[in-house]
Amino acid sequence: MSESAVTSGTSNGMSRREELLAVATKLFAARGYHGTRMDDVADAVGLNKATVYHYYASKSLILYDIYKGAADFTVDALHDDPTASARETIYHFTRRLLVGIASDIERAAVYFQEGPYITEWFTEEQVAYIREKETQVYEHVRDVIDRGIASGEFYACDSHVLALGYIGMTLGSYRWLRPHGRRTAQEIAVEFSTALLRGLIRDETVREHSPLGVEVDADTSA
Amino acid sequence: MSESAVTSGTSNGMSRREELLAVATKLFAARGYHGTRMDDVADAVGLNKATVYHYYASKSLILYDIYKGAADFTVDALHDDPTASARETIYHFTRRLLVGIASDIERAAVYFQEGPYITEWFTEEQVAYIREKETQVYEHVRDVIDRGIASGEFYACDSHVLALGYIGMTLGSYRWLRPHGRRTAQEIAVEFSTALLRGLIRDETVREHSPLGVEVDADTSA
Numbered sequence: 001m002s003e004s005a006v007t008s009g010t011s012n013g014m015s016r017r018e019e020l021l022a023v024a025t026k027l028f029a030a031r032g033y034h035g036t037r038m039d040d041v042a043d044a045v046g047l048n049k050a051t052v053y054h055y056y057a058s059k060s061l062i063l064y065d066i067y068k069g070a071a072d073f074t075v076d077a078l079h080d081d082p083t084a085s086a087r088e089t090i091y092h093f094t095r096r097l098l099v100g101i102a103s104d105i106e107r108a109a110v111y112f113q114e115g116p117y118i119t120e121w122f123t124e125e126q127v128a129y130i131r132e133k134e135t136q137v138y139e140h141v142r143d144v145i146d147r148g149i150a151s152g153e154f155y156a157c158d159s160h161v162l163a164l165g166y167i168g169m170t171l172g173s174y175r176w177l178r179p180h181g182r183r184t185a186q187e188i189a190v191e192f193s194t195a196l197l198r199g200l201i202r203d204e205t206v207r208e209h210s211p212l213g214v215e216v217d218a219d220t221s222a
Numbered sequence: 223m224s225e226s227a228v229t230s231g232t233s234n235g236m237s238r239r240e241e242l243l244a245v246a247t248k249l250f251a252a253r254g255y256h257g258t259r260m261d262d263v264a265d266a267v268g269l270n271k272a273t274v275y276h277y278y279a280s281k282s283l284i285l286y287d288i289y290k291g292a293a294d295f296t297v298d299a300l301h302d303d304p305t306a307s308a309r310e311t312i313y314h315f316t317r318r319l320l321v322g323i324a325s326d327i328e329r330a331a332v333y334f335q336e337g338p339y340i341t342e343w344f345t346e347e348q349v350a351y352i353r354e355k356e357t358q359v360y361e362h363v364r365d366v367i368d369r370g371i372a373s374g375e376f377y378a379c380d381s382h383v384l385a386l387g388y389i390g391m392t393l394g395s396y397r398w399l400r401p402h403g404r405r406t407a408q409e410i411a412v413e414f415s416t417a418l419l420r421g422l423i424r425d426e427t428v429r430e431h432s433p434l435g436v437e438v439d440a441d442t443s444a
Contacts, residue, residue, distance in 0.1 A: 032339055034256045113338055116331065117254055155420070161405060161413045164398050165391040172390030183383060191383045198377070199421030 017055045020045050024062045029106040033063055033114050033121070060121040063114065067122075070111040071133035073100055074171070078140040086148030087197045087206075088213030090166075093141065094196075095189040097170045101177055102185035108174035141166050145200070154200040166196065190216055239277045242267050246284045251328040255285055255336050255343070282343040285336065289344075292333040293355035295322055296393070300362040308370030309419045309428075310435030312388075315363065316418075317411040319392045323399055324407035330396035363388055367422070376422040388418065412438055 014022065023045040027036045038059050042049045056062045077096035080089055101108045119127055142163035148154035169192060177185060190212065197211040236244065245267040249258045260281050264271045278284045299318035302311055323330045341349055364385040370376030391414060399407060412434065419433040428435075 029338070032254075032256060034254060035339070109338065113335065116251070116335055117257070157417060158405065158413045161410050162417055164395070165414050165417075168394030168397070169387040169391040172394045173386070175390070176386050183380065187380075188383050191380045192387050195379060195384055195387075195418065195421040197421070199417040199419070204426065 016047075020047070020052065020055055021062065021065055025066055025104075025106045025110055028063065028066070028114070029109040033059070033110070033117070063110070063118075064122055064126050066107055066110050067114075067118070067126075067130055070107050071130050075133050075136050075140075078137060080140065080144065085213045086144050086151065086153050087201060087211060089144045089147075090141075090197060091189070091193040091212040091214065091216075093144070094170055094193045095186060098173060098177065098185040098189045098192075101171070101174050102179050105174055105177065105179070108171070112171070112174065138163055138167065148200060152202065155202055157200065162200075169196075238269075242269070242274065242277055243284065243287055247288055247326075247328045247332055250285065250288070250336070251331040255281070255332070255339070285332070285340075286344060286348050288329055288332050289336075289340065289348075289352055292329050293352050297355050297358050297362075300359060302362065302366065307435045308366050308373065308375050309423060309433060311366045311369075312363075312419060313411070313415040313434040313436065313438075315366070316392055316415045317408060320395060320399065320407040320411045320414075323393070323396050324401050327396055327399065327401070330393070334393070334396065360385055360389065370422060374424065377424055379422065384422075391418075 020041070024036070024041045027040055027044060031040075036059075038049060038052055041059075041062070042052045045052070056065075074097065077100055078093055084092075118130065122130070142159045145154065145157070145159035145162055149156055149159065173188070177188065179185075183191075194211050197213075198207050201207040201211060242263070246258070246263045249262055249266060253262075258281075260271060260274055263281075263284070264274045267274070278287075296319065299322055300315055306314075340352065344352070364381045367376065367379070367381035367384055371378055371381065395410070399410070401407075405413075416433050419435075420429050423429040423433055
């Protein structure tokens with residue numbers, strides 16, 4: 001295969017490297033990282049093994065790319081407007097997280113399925129990068145709950161425990177969220193946020209009439 | 223090794239078979255099922271491989287015992303008093319689930335970590351048994367939310383989506399719940415239930431003063 005064939009884009013607009021990553025993600029999600037060989041990746045993407053190694057010098061570098069993409073996405077999804085109310089912020093977190101997960105279920109599945117074992121395959125620096133992002137995600141959620149408590153918007157509660165519960169509820173949705181399911185990711189975000197925020201907001205009128213802090217049209221993904 | 227040595231109890235009161243199951247659970251949780259060999263199990267429990275096979279004819283039968291134990295426990299934890307209020311029922315579900323998970327984190331970890339791959343290792347009947355229990359768990363939670371909606375105790379909401387979120391929040395706690403952590407499983411159950419139930423309960427007085435439907439002394443695991 002010529003170098004130009006290796007580096008040129010594919011018919012669906014993805015680069016070969018992106019295509020390789022997408023195919024490997026599907027295989028890892030279905031069979032596990034341990035149960036997938038580089039030969040399987042090469043076969044599935046229709047390249048010879050040498051070409052696969054041109055892009056990724058090892059299988060663990062493919063897994064790290066999947067991990068880094070998922071971790072960076074999650075931190076970005078929690079980008080925060082510090083002037084917004086805590087309830088609005090939590091709603092926007094939830095919406096962006098669920099829409100993002102629905103757009104790449106397999107990446108989220110690989111991330112959570114392989115989590116217990118990454119220290120076996122990643123370098124210390126790679127592990128440290130992922131752990132740092134995970135800490136940022138937890139702290140972002142905890143801090144916005146604390147902000148709501150401090151301003152009197154939310155009831156006093158254990159923001160540490162609720163942040164962990166929130167992460168389980170939202171990120172754990174990769175197990176059942178389907179891009180073309182009965183409810184869209186946007187609609188599910190509204191359901192989750194409404195139930196959770198009604199439980200946190202102190203002011204009775206706000207709680208009844210605008211628990212999300214914004215007008216929501218569930219038909220749009222604004 | 224004599225048959226009596228094989229079948230006698232061990233010093234900590236567990237039978238050899240229970241000890242073998244506990245050791246295998248720890249190994250599967252740490253290294254993954256795929257990454258653990260029967261030799262590793264035999265070494266870790268201090269038995270020869272033939273003795274291990276005396277108890278479990280295959281590695282997959284050990285995994286199935288772990289799965290069946292976790293699935294049966296979860297369905298039992300959702301045993302329901304149909305005369306109780308929906309809020310009380312949800313609080314008791316949460317308490318029993320979290321206390322149970324905290325008592326055997328590794329079993330819960332194996333259950334969730336290996337979930338995507340069980341069809342590779344289990345017979346169709348074994349998979350059907352596990353799936354049936356998982357459906358029961360989901361339906362139990364959904365039905366109690368529906369009961370609360372029907373009686374006017376809860377706001378109208380999508381009980382399907384909220385049941386899935388509830389399962390992610392509670393069962394997903396195996397990732398961070400620690401038996402000797404800063405907060406007990408019982409305390410975490412109170413935090414989760416209070417936030418969630420305050421979000422579901424319609425009556426303002428109930429919501430403010432007894433969202434769990436029962437008096438809770440967080441120092442007891444009553």
